[in-house]
Amino acid sequence: MEILVILVPLALMLGLAGLAAFLWSLRSGQYDDLDGAAWRAIADDEPPQEAPVKR
Amino acid sequence: MHVTRDFSHYVRAAGEGVQHIDLAVEGVHCAGCMAKIERGLSAMPDVTLARVNLTDRRVALEWKAGTLDPARFIDRLEELGYKAYPYETESAEATEVAESRFLLRCLGVAAFATMNVMMLSIPVWSGNASDMLPEQRDFFHWLSALIALPAAAYAGQPFFRSAWRALSAKTTNMDVPISIGVILALGMSVVETIHHAEHAYFDAAIMLLTFLLVGRFLDQNMRRRTRAVAGNLAALKAETAAKFVGPDEISQVPVAAIHPGDIVLLRPGERCAVDGTVIEGCSEIDQSLITGETLYVTAEQGTPVYAGSMNISGTLRVRVSAASEATLLAEITRLLDNALQARSRYMRLADRASRLYAPVVHATALITILGWVIAGASWHDAIVTGVAVLIITCPCALGLAIPTVQTIASGAMFKSGVLLNSGDAIERLAEADHVIFDKTGTLTLPNLEVTNAADIPAGIFDLAGRLALSSHHPVAAAVAQAAGAKSPVVGAVEEAGQGVRATLDGVEIRLGRPSFCGAEALVSGANLDPEASIVAFSKGPEKFILSVRQGLRPDAQAVIAALKARNIGIEILSGDREPAVKAAAHALGVPEWRAGVTPADKIARIEELKRRGAKVLMVGDGMNDAPSLAAAHVSMSPISAAHLSQATADLVFLGRPLAPVVAAIDASRKALHLMRQNLWLAIGYNVLAVPVAISGVVTPLIAAAAMSGSSILVMLNSLRARSRAREIV
Numbered sequence: 001m002e003i004l005v006i007l008v009p010l011a012l013m014l015g016l017a018g019l020a021a022f023l024w025s026l027r028s029g030q031y032d033d034l035d036g037a038a039w040r041a042i043a044d045d046e047p048p049q050e051a052p053v054k055r
Numbered sequence: 056m057h058v059t060r061d062f063s064h065y066v067r068a069a070g071e072g073v074q075h076i077d078l079a080v081e082g083v084h085c086a087g088c089m090a091k092i093e094r095g096l097s098a099m100p101d102v103t104l105a106r107v108n109l110t111d112r113r114v115a116l117e118w119k120a121g122t123l124d125p126a127r128f129i130d131r132l133e134e135l136g137y138k139a140y141p142y143e144t145e146s147a148e149a150t151e152v153a154e155s156r157f158l159l160r161c162l163g164v165a166a167f168a169t170m171n172v173m174m175l176s177i178p179v180w181s182g183n184a185s186d187m188l189p190e191q192r193d194f195f196h197w198l199s200a201l202i203a204l205p206a207a208a209y210a211g212q213p214f215f216r217s218a219w220r221a222l223s224a225k226t227t228n229m230d231v232p233i234s235i236g237v238i239l240a241l242g243m244s245v246v247e248t249i250h251h252a253e254h255a256y257f258d259a260a261i262m263l264l265t266f267l268l269v270g271r272f273l274d275q276n277m278r279r280r281t282r283a284v285a286g287n288l289a290a291l292k293a294e295t296a297a298k299f300v301g302p303d304e305i306s307q308v309p310v311a312a313i314h315p316g317d318i319v320l321l322r323p324g325e326r327c328a329v330d331g332t333v334i335e336g337c338s339e340i341d342q343s344l345i346t347g348e349t350l351y352v353t354a355e356q357g358t359p360v361y362a363g364s365m366n367i368s369g370t371l372r373v374r375v376s377a378a379s380e381a382t383l384l385a386e387i388t389r390l391l392d393n394a395l396q397a398r399s400r401y402m403r404l405a406d407r408a409s410r411l412y413a414p415v416v417h418a419t420a421l422i423t424i425l426g427w428v429i430a431g432a433s434w435h436d437a438i439v440t441g442v443a444v445l446i447i448t449c450p451c452a453l454g455l456a457i458p459t460v461q462t463i464a465s466g467a468m469f470k471s472g473v474l475l476n477s478g479d480a481i482e483r484l485a486e487a488d489h490v491i492f493d494k495t496g497t498l499t500l501p502n503l504e505v506t507n508a509a510d511i512p513a514g515i516f517d518l519a520g521r522l523a524l525s526s527h528h529p530v531a532a533a534v535a536q537a538a539g540a541k542s543p544v545v546g547a548v549e550e551a552g553q554g555v556r557a558t559l560d561g562v563e564i565r566l567g568r569p570s571f572c573g574a575e576a577l578v579s580g581a582n583l584d585p586e587a588s589i590v591a592f593s594k595g596p597e598k599f600i601l602s603v604r605q606g607l608r609p610d611a612q613a614v615i616a617a618l619k620a621r622n623i624g625i626e627i628l629s630g631d632r633e634p635a636v637k638a639a640a641h642a643l644g645v646p647e648w649r650a651g652v653t654p655a656d657k658i659a660r661i662e663e664l665k666r667r668g669a670k671v672l673m674v675g676d677g678m679n680d681a682p683s684l685a686a687a688h689v690s691m692s693p694i695s696a697a698h699l700s701q702a703t704a705d706l707v708f709l710g711r712p713l714a715p716v717v718a719a720i721d722a723s724r725k726a727l728h729l730m731r732q733n734l735w736l737a738i739g740y741n742v743l744a745v746p747v748a749i750s751g752v753v754t755p756l757i758a759a760a761a762m763s764g765s766s767i768l769v770m771l772n773s774l775r776a777r778s779r780a781r782e783i784v
Contacts, residue, residue, distance in 0.1 A: 001191065008198065011174060019167040026159060036109030039086035 062125040064312040065141035072120045079142040079287040111283045142290040151279040158272045161210040165265040168206030172199045176258040180756045196248040196255045203257040229409035236449040243442045259758040266766045267454040274458035321371040324527035327364045331373040338369030363697045403479045405457045420444045440751040447748040452765040456733035459773035464726035471718040472709040480705035483689035485727035486670045493675035494629035501695040503533035504606040519592040522566045526555045562595045574598040614713040657683035740765040
């Protein structure tokens with residue numbers, strides 16, 4: 001049962017990392033446009049000669 | 056006179072030498088539009104950011120300060136085929152967005168805690184059956200407490216706050232039993248953990264919060280989305296006014312940048328965006344949006360004009376006054392306030408459910424405790440059982456029953472062109488059994504139409520349309536639109552109050568008053584619609600007359616028939632003259648109608664129907680309808696309605712057809728049916744679970760399973776609101 005000393009903190013760390021990632025994504029506005037994001041994933045890349053969309 | 060467009064009101068600085076503007080864009084609905092707009096705008100030099108938000112239909116733009124005029128973005132979007140207008144976030148929408156984010160953060164925290172506490176609970180549940188050491192169980196309980204207590208303190212805030220507000224106002228709502236349940240469950244679990252007991256309910260308490268937050272978030276998101284759409288529509292109306300910035304210089308500025316005392320220019324064919332008094336000029340104005348009266352009113356020096364009036368013939372200079380000074384508006388506002396107070400007494404289905412629910416649950420818990428003590432159990436065991444009753448009856452499914460249906464039903468309504476202004480409108484609309492329609496702008500289209508276009512040779516009609524493009528008169532605009540005219544006739548001259556004339560291939564063509572075109576004989580000879588405005592068109596010796604009027608909405612008759620088929624009473628209350636209302640009522644087959652009614656009369660009629668027990672749906676658009684919209688049980692406005700009416704109405708419908716009225720009634724009836732069904736499911740669950748809890752055999756495992764089982768069942772049932780509504784007519 002000594003394994004608990006490693007596994008329990010490890011599990012909690014992973015959970016907290018997930019929570020932190022969620023809060024970060026929320027703060028950086030990734031949930032502001034869910035419809036648009038769904039389409040952007042499959043949008044074609046810009047042809048090189050055109051001016052790239054600046055972010 | 057020099058006219059400039061000035062959008063500086065909407066531009067804000069976004070860091071080092073960069074300026075930012077948000078535009079609402081019409082007609083963006085796919086990835087193609089998104090890419091086209093972003094490429095088109097970022098190809099402009101000095102633009103540093105062009106990003107489309109497809110959910111809210113907006114574009115965020117940033118550029119190097121001082122290099123570009125924001126009006127150029129709008130022109131560029133126009134070239135690309137999109138209508139755009141600067142958008143300013145209203146404070147109401149900003150609050151909704153902030154609230155939505157807060158709920159999502161709470162949901163994230165609660166979901167994280169639920170998952171981790173569950174990870175610790177499952178070994179305990181299985182360990183109770185096998186051979187877990189008590190020390191290990193205690194360790195797992197303490198760990199659960201460490202996760203659940205801070206998470207519940209954070210994620211429970213929306214409920215605790217709302218419960219506290221309700222209690223300090225000496226009422227109760229659904230959040231009171233929720234808060235009591237969660238706090239007691241957590242408190243008892245801590246005490247049990249300290250005493251090395253077998254059962255702790257950290258998992259149940261935090262899971263409850265997670266499920267309820269899902270419901271809360273859905274509810275909030277629905278409201279936020281409606282606000283965003285409504286905000287865009289308001290922006291795209293592009294309400295501007297020509298303000299005098301010098302004695303002879305005018306600037307086209309957004310209405311938000313106009314202050315009392317400013318002087319604005321009102322040209323023929325323009326809708327007035329402000330309240331004020333005419334200081335110079337003479338014209339006829341159309342106040343149908345305000346009073347429902349379709350006859351024009353003469354405006355001269357000293358005449359008050361209200362936002363929403365259309366200027367017909369001459370140019371006016373208007374001094375802007377504060378809205379409160381306008382007597383008509385003041386009267387309407389007073390009626391509106393009274394009506395809104397009456398409305399707020401309506402109790403939502405969820406509140407009614409919780410008002411019954413809370414005392415029953417708390418009494419059951421108390422009786423359980425006393426019952427066990429009388430039966431000889433120790434106080435400790437009795438209280439533990441009582442708290443278990445509270446936990447298992449916690450209104451998890453009840454909290455999801457209504458918001459999930461509301462969210463899905465509002466999505467279905469959105470697809471059929473109806474926007475919800477208030478969440479409880481669905482319940483009220485489902486109960487409506489009597490519909491009152493306003494005539495002007497509601498049963499009829501807000502725009503004028505040429506009714507006898509078929510009688511006129513196509514070539515002549517096209518020519519009349521092209522000539523009409525040179526006039527600002529709204530009737531001419533209607534002719535131009537009906538003819539689909541694109542290129543104006545070169546060298547056309549407008550004679551104020553008469554018409555337009557031009558010479559084409561040596562032949563003189565004229566469009567305007569019959570006397571202007573020498574067509575009086577034609578007019579007196581014909582059997583004409585008394586409601587229509589008559590314009591004449593002459594090409595050399597050939598003369599024609601066009602009859603222009605507000606047409607009925609294309610499907611008005613079918614909608615009235617569909618409402619009758621649903622056993623809903625119908626009547627027309629209009630501020631317009633009797634012949635006009637009578638004609639419309641006859642055409643639609645509505646036996647009950649009243650003409651020339653004032654806003655106060657409309658309210659009186661609604662009150663009378665209310666006393667007879669009818670639930671009235673008021674459909675109207677004019678400012679004169681706003682008080683009656685508020686007084687009715689539930690109300691609807693077309694998107695073309697006056698601002699005040701649109702803000703007051705519970706639902707707003709888009710587009711030319713009237714069909715959304717029936718679609719909304721159908722969708723809401725179905726939704727109410729599902730809400731009731733969900734409440735019964737939730738009650739059924741309690742009826743099954745409570746005896747188990749009272750008997751004292753509930754373990755945390757049973758509580759968790761029952762809670763998630765009932766929540767999932769209710770959510771699945773709500774999804775049925777999505778299925779396509781049957782054809783309405």
